Structures are given as structure tokens and as C-alpha cells.
Amino acid sequence: MISADEALKRLQDGNKRFVAGIRGNKKAHITSIPENKDRQNPFxxxxxxxxxxxxxxxxxxxxMGGLFVIRVAGNIVAPSQxxxxxxxxxxxxxxxxxxxxHSSCGAVTATLDDIKQPRTQVHSNVFLLLIESAQQ
Ligand SMILES: [Zn+2]
Structure with missing residues (x-):
């Protein structure tokens, strides 16, 4: 496993390529199964x-296989994350x-809007997300 510093450098270099519109990592854009499909080794x-x-x-x-990604609206940390x-x-x-x-996050904006002016017709699970986001 690579060090945390090496991982950060790899991510920064990849982001620079993305911002520049350069697709330097050919593996990032394939849809086939990675070489070692039986074991993952995310850095x-x-x-x-x-x-x-x-x-x-x-x-x-x-x-594929480089990152272990957890995504949730507002990138909040609940027990499952x-x-x-x-x-x-x-x-x-x-x-x-x-x-x-990231900037212009819709989940964060919705949370802030709901704090300023609570909505009455919010789905119960969205409401839970808003509450979790507000507690961060
Ligand atoms: Zn967001």
C-alpha cells in the first residue's frame, strides 16, 4: 500500500490532468474489468x-479499483458512512x-434554506438528511 503522502500526490496529479482536460490515466476511462478482479486494492x-x-x-x-468511494448528498458522515x-x-x-x-452543493443549500424557512412537504428521509447535515 502506498503512503498517505503518495496517495495525496496521486490524487492531486490526477485532478490537475482533469482540470487541464488531459486524460492521463488510461485505466480511468475503460469499461472492462480490471486485471485483478478478485481483490481490490484502493489507495x-x-x-x-x-x-x-x-x-x-x-x-x-x-x-477502476484505485479509489474506495462513499457518496452521500452533502458528504455527511453518518454511522453507515x-x-x-x-x-x-x-x-x-x-x-x-x-x-x-464542493462548491454550490444542493444538499447544503437545501439544509440552509430549510433552517431559514422550514418546509412542510419534505419527504421524511430527506428531512433526516437535512437534520444530519445541519448537525455537522
Ligand atoms: Zn453536494
Whole structure:
């Protein structure tokens, strides 16, 4: 397993390629099964938002098997997300955990809007998400 510093450098380099519009990691854009399909060996764990504009593998220009990604609207840490992180650390030895926030997050905006002016017609599960986000 690579060190946390190496993992961060790999992510930063991948993001630079993404921003520049360069697809340097050819494995990031294939749809076939990776060479070692029986065992995964992710070098980083990413807790990111479910927002369709921030897919971790693409914004970090990484291939299949490189990242263990947990996505939830607002990239909040509830027990299930924490358990997923612990699972990856314990089973794969991954040393880097990255929390990937982003600008113009709809979940954060909805939470702030709901705090300012509570809505009455919010689905119960969305309401739970809003509450969890507000408690962060
Ligand atoms: Zn978001």
C-alpha cells in the first residue's frame, strides 16, 4: 500500500490532468474489468457528495479499483458512512481518507434554506438528511 503522502500526490496529479482536460490515466476511462478482479486494492478512500458533478474517479482521473468511494448528498458522515470507511481501512489497508466537498452543493443549500424557512412537504428521509447535515 502506498503512503498517505503518495496517495495525496496521486490524487492531486490526477485532478490537475482533469482540470487541464488531459486524460492521463488510461485505466480511468475503460469499461472492462480490471486485471485483478478478485481483490481490490484502493489507495485512497473518498467521502464525497452524491452530486452528479463531482464523481471522484473522474475528477481525480483514476481507474477502476484505485479509489474506495462513499457518496452521500452533502458528504455527511453518518454511522453507515463511517462503517464503510472502517471497512476499507481494515480490509484493504488504505491509509488515506479524503473528504471531498464542493462548491454550490444542493444538499447544503437545501439544509440552509430549510433552517431559514422550514418546509412542510419534505419527504421524511430527506428531512433526516437535512437534520444530519445541519448537525455537522
Ligand atoms: Zn453536494
Amino acid at each position: 485512497a478512500i473518498i467521502l464525497g457528495c452524491s452530486d452528479s458533478r463531482v464523481p471522484a474517479e473522474i475528477v481525480f482521473d483514476q481507474g 463511517l462503517g464503510s470507511i472502517e471497512f476499507a481501512v481494515e480490509n484493504f489497508g488504505t491509509q488515506s481518507v479524503i473528504v471531498l466537498g
